[in-house]
Amino acid sequence: MKKITAPAIKARKGGEKITMITAYDEPSARIADRAGADIILVGDSVANVVLGREDTLAMTVDEMVYHTAAVMTAEPSSLVVGDMPWLSYHTTPENAVDNAGRLVRDGGAGAVKLEGGRKRLDVVNAVLDAEIPVMGHLGLTPQSVHAMGGYRVQGKQAAAAYELITDARALAEAGVFAIVLEGVPDVLAEMVTAEIAVPTIGIGAGAGCDGQVLVFHDVLGLHDKRTAKFVRQYANIADVAVEALERFFADVRSGSFPGDDETYHMPEESAEILRELNSGDLGGAGLATDSFLADEAMEQ
Helix, strand or coil, X not given: CCCCCHHHHHCCCCCCCEEEEECCCHHHHHHHHHHCCCEEEECCCHHHHCCCCCCCCCCCHHHHHHHHHXXXXXXXXXXXXXXXXXXXXXXXXXXXXXXXXXXXXCCCCCEEECCXXXXXXXXXXXXXXXXXXXXXXXXXXXXXXXXXXXXXXCCCCHHHHHHHHHHHHHHHHHCCCEEEEECCCHHHHHHHHHHCCCCEEEECCCCCCCEEEECHHHHHCCCCCCCCCCCCCCCCHHHHHHHHHHHHHHHHHHCCCCCHHHCCCCCHHHHHHHHHHHHCCCHHHHHHHHHHHHHHHHHC
16 A cells, blocks of 8 residues: 555545554554554553553653654554654754654654644744654643643633634644644534644544544453543453463363474484484494484485
8 A cells, every 4th residue: 555644644634534543563553554544653652551651751762762663664554653752842942853853763753743732833843844744732631641630631611622722723834734632522623623724633532523543452452441431442352362361371281282283293213213312222223323314414
């Protein structure tokens, strides 16, 4: 399939819904690409989902580059977007460009995503000036968990909702190719989607966005953790995996694994010679054994 690019995603505004899923390694990226993902997000949510951390704040640029590069080994046709972790773009525009550049140059990403609205415009402009496509992220921004007082729905009051609309306008005018809207009321997401000229990707933002994104492990039921209200689980792979491992362990304990089909064999004549060699009891067959071993070596 033809490689999907940031301009191609931007051109999808108002058209066919955009599909986006997270992935953090080669196997998950390969599965996502085979399933037809338009965008693969190498999210800093890897901290929670894969590394077992309580939040995303401890993720480093090195870790994000590592996971982005792992995803890229799958050579997906999907657009791969690398998340910029906390403090990788919060100091200076120059620092942000360096870190975004690492995700592209060392990780192989086709774009980067960063959180925040008008307060991040200098950073957004700097990264865009470096010819790196940027995806915005508004609403419930996980890197602001402490400032928000937890993972709470944003924009429920009119004043806060209008601020978010203003932020979305500013990001779109700056030149981002898409904006993730997370954890906001559906009516607000619909207004933003109608207001701006770039696609909106919803996660807990209702059905009115130009596309939707969820976490790979949530969709497939790869864990038994509690998920957010906005998650729809399409499989329960964790339970299937546990059952499969239980059967494997039972077969090991009973001795039925490995069976003949899972075992390598050697020719019986070679096996017999090996037994004689190992026992040291060659008797009168020494010369014949030497000749056989010489013939066997020539056949290798």
